[in-house]
Amino acid sequence: MPDHSAGPGHPRPAPSGRHGKSAKRFLDRLVRDTVRTLTPPTSPQVFLHALCATLGPQVDRPVRLKFVAFPPGLGLSGLTLARDEEYIVVVEERAPDPHKFVITGHEIGHIHYGTLDVHHPAGLPAAARRLLARPEEEIPWERVVTLAARSSADAAAAAEWAAEECGLRLAAKFSKVVGPGAAGRMTQDTLIDRLSSSLGNIGGP
Structure with missing residues (x-):
């Protein structure tokens, strides 16, 4: 995804029709599950790892989250590496926690809508695939990120806006799942109740 230096509040055109409605239902259900x-209380990183793990059974392969320091100058803060056996969602580890929600939500939006090919129509570059074939502890993530860096100028605008709505909707839930309102001695049932009562007011219709 592009680097959203302006943060979650930066205005963007809203997706229309099917994408807008699907994004709300998709994120509401995924967060509840x-x-x-x-x-x-749960840390942002733990929640996002769990979110991707929850998504896996709903799509065609497991979804794994990886926090990585992106090389400077790439102009992006997240990407998804589609392997035969799994998706790897890679997120800039130095991003503020609410921004990590935007980035992760954007990437899982692409997975949900099946629009990862707007960035790599022929799949990941061969050099990136070779690096990912190494054992986990030997993968040079900075090189993988550089090789797989995507050009938003080449992407389909509708697919980008739809994925971005997922990111913004997920960020809107930040305080309910990991922020101050979710901390302390709150029980699991109470947290679910608070989410259920607020979902209708998050991110519009």
């Missing part, structure tokens, strides 16, 4: 697997 993820919350049920966790015991609050």
Whole structure:
């Protein structure tokens, strides 16, 4: 995804029709299902790892999250590496926590809509695939990120806006799942109730 230096509040055109409605239903359900697997209080990183793990059974392969320091000058802060056996969502580890929600939501939006090919129509570059074939501890993630860096100028605008809405909707839930309102001695059932009561007011219709 492009680097959203302006943060979650930066205005963008809203996706229309099917994408807009699907994004809300998709994120509402995914967050509810993820919350049920966790015991609050939960850190942002733990929640996002759990979110991707929850998504896996709903798509065609497992979804794994990786936090990596992106090389400077790439102009992006997240990408998804589609392998035969899994998706790897890679997120800039130095981004502020609410921004990590935007980035992760954008990438899982592409997975949900099946629009990863707007960036790599022929799949990941061969050099990146070779690096990913190494054992996990030997993968040079900075090189992989550089090789797989995507050009937003080549992407389909509708697919980008739809994925971005997923990112913004997920960020809007930040305070409910990991922020101050979710901390303390709150029970799992209470957290689910608070999410359920607020979902209708998050991110519009």
